Amino acid sequence: MRDIYHEDLEALSDSLIEMTRLVGGAMGRATQALIDADVQLADNVIASDDTVDALRVDIEQRAFDILARQQPVATDLRILIATLRIVTDLERSGDLAEHVAEMARRRYPSSAVPPPVRAVVLEMGQVAQRIIAKAGSVISTRDVVSAREIERDDDVMDDLHRKMLRAILGGGWQEGVECAVDVALIGRYYERFADHAVSVARAVIYLVTGEAPDAVAASA
Amino acid sequence: MRDIYHEDLEALSDSLIEMTRLVGGAMGRATQALIDADVQLADNVIASDDTVDALRVDIEQRAFDILARQQPVATDLRILIATLRIVTDLERSGDLAEHVAEMARRRYPSSAVPPPVRAVVLEMGQVAQRIIAKAGSVISTRDVVSAREIERDDDVMDDLHRKMLRAILGGGWQEGVECAVDVALIGRYYERFADHAVSVARAVIYLVTGEAPDAVAASA
Numbered sequence: 085m086r087d088i089y090h091e092d093l094e095a096l097s098d099s100l101i102e103m104t105r106l107v108g109g110a111m112g113r114a115t116q117a118l119i120d121a122d123v124q125l126a127d128n129v130i131a132s133d134d135t136v137d138a139l140r141v142d143i144e145q146r147a148f149d150i151l152a153r154q155q156p157v158a159t160d161l162r163i164l165i166a167t168l169r170i171v172t173d174l175e176r177s178g179d180l181a182e183h184v185a186e187m188a189r190r191r192y193p194s195s196a197v198p199p200p201v202r203a204v205v206l207e208m209g210q211v212a213q214r215i216i217a218k219a220g221s222v223i224s225t226r227d228v229v230s231a232r233e234i235e236r237d238d239d240v241m242d243d244l245h246r247k248m249l250r251a252i253l254g255g256g257w258q259e260g261v262e263c264a265v266d267v268a269l270i271g272r273y274y275e276r277f278a279d280h281a282v283s284v285a286r287a288v289i290y291l292v293t294g295e296a297p298d299a300v301a302a303s304a
Numbered sequence: 305m306r307d308i309y310h311e312d313l314e315a316l317s318d319s320l321i322e323m324t325r326l327v328g329g330a331m332g333r334a335t336q337a338l339i340d341a342d343v344q345l346a347d348n349v350i351a352s353d354d355t356v357d358a359l360r361v362d363i364e365q366r367a368f369d370i371l372a373r374q375q376p377v378a379t380d381l382r383i384l385i386a387t388l389r390i391v392t393d394l395e396r397s398g399d400l401a402e403h404v405a406e407m408a409r410r411r412y413p414s415s416a417v418p419p420p421v422r423a424v425v426l427e428m429g430q431v432a433q434r435i436i437a438k439a440g441s442v443i444s445t446r447d448v449v450s451a452r453e454i455e456r457d458d459d460v461m462d463d464l465h466r467k468m469l470r471a472i473l474g475g476g477w478q479e480g481v482e483c484a485v486d487v488a489l490i491g492r493y494y495e496r497f498a499d500h501a502v503s504v505a506r507a508v509i510y511l512v513t514g515e516a517p518d519a520v521a522a523s524a
Contacts, residue, residue: 157375168385253482262473264481265488272489294368
């Protein structure tokens with residue numbers, strides 16, 4: 085049987101995985117709200133970010149309590165440091181899903197996403213959900229190979245983001261200035277969401293290998 | 305005389321302060337490059353971000369070494385945890401200064417910032433430099449009162465950001481879609497830069513009080 089201390093560490097990891105599910109679900113619903121101009125769904129995403137924020141405060145507090153009480157070393161200490169990094173990335177991911185939902189709300193009853201960029205936004209939403217689900221599974225398995233693969237998924241998102249900007253700026257945009265600005269910001273939210281998943285993966289690599297996350301980043 | 309361990313901790317803090325100076329200077333120069341369409345200055349900012357990135361890797365590695373070797377507790381452990389958080393925020397702030405410089409470069413020989421928003425961009429640049437300088441001084445003094453003031457400086461940035469968006473979207477914008485998209489993204493870079501300074505301040509509050517940074521955020 086494991087001691088309470090290690091049960092606390094495992095519970096922290098479970099809470100992080102739960103958080104990846106919440107923010108992934110939020111980004112999926114936010115994308116749907118954007119495409120369908122569904123203001124109820126947008127409101128649902130905006131309201132549910134409070135749950136994510138509360139979970140972050142709770143996880144951080146539990147991590148700090150363990151740090152203060154147990155004076156962990158080696159892997160246990162790395163677990164806690166990685167947890168503090170990951171929870172920050174996931175809270176921010178939740179904010180980005182909320183920003184997407186706010187865009188859906190602001191343009192209601194129109195869709196903030198006009199036909200010329202609808203397909204690319206849908207695809208960005210799918211990549212966002214896939215990458216955060218993978219980040220969640222990497223937190224669970226601590227599989228360094230999968231963690232490194234997340235960089236490549238992020239390249240897919242960057243390509244989609246460039247495609248979107250070409251649609252707005254390549255000439256032939258008929259949807260007006262306001263809509264162009266909204267779509268550009270929406271694109272940035274998805275792109276940053278994927279960046280945070282990469283950062284989660286790097287924190288897991290650090291946890292397993294002891295490699296500093298930015299040495300990982302610099303060599304990527 | 306202090307022991308080498310505590311000298312190492314102090315040297316870490318000095319490096320963080322140096323990093324605030326570098327990213328503040330970069331944002332100042334990036335703003336100037338934007339306003340003057342000065343492509344040499346923009347290139348200088350873009351090249352100098354490598355120094356910021358290298359300093360981040362160096363600081364993180366030193367923090368991890370101390371964590372592994374010294375098994376610090378209480379305040380010393382909080383210093384290291386705060387350092388890891390702050391270095392992430394500052395590296396990201398450097399990226400944002402670089403993004404602003406890239407905008408200056410992309411529109412050369414035109415200025416990416418047309419006359420109707422020039423004053424507000426200049427002001428955002430000044431607020432960005434002021435807020436990061438204050439974050440640097442808070443790292444040095446660990447003064448919780450000043451740290452809490454940084455939230456209010458960030459409100460000033462948010463007001464400027466809203467003013468900028470009104471200029472683009474309020475009707476009467478004559479500068480075209482591409483320029484509107486650029487200005488909207490530039491505005492977001494400044495706004496996020498200030499958010500990272502707030503996050504640095506919260507990490508210092510945690511260091512001093514032991515309050516979880518997000519409990520601080522939630523009560524702010």
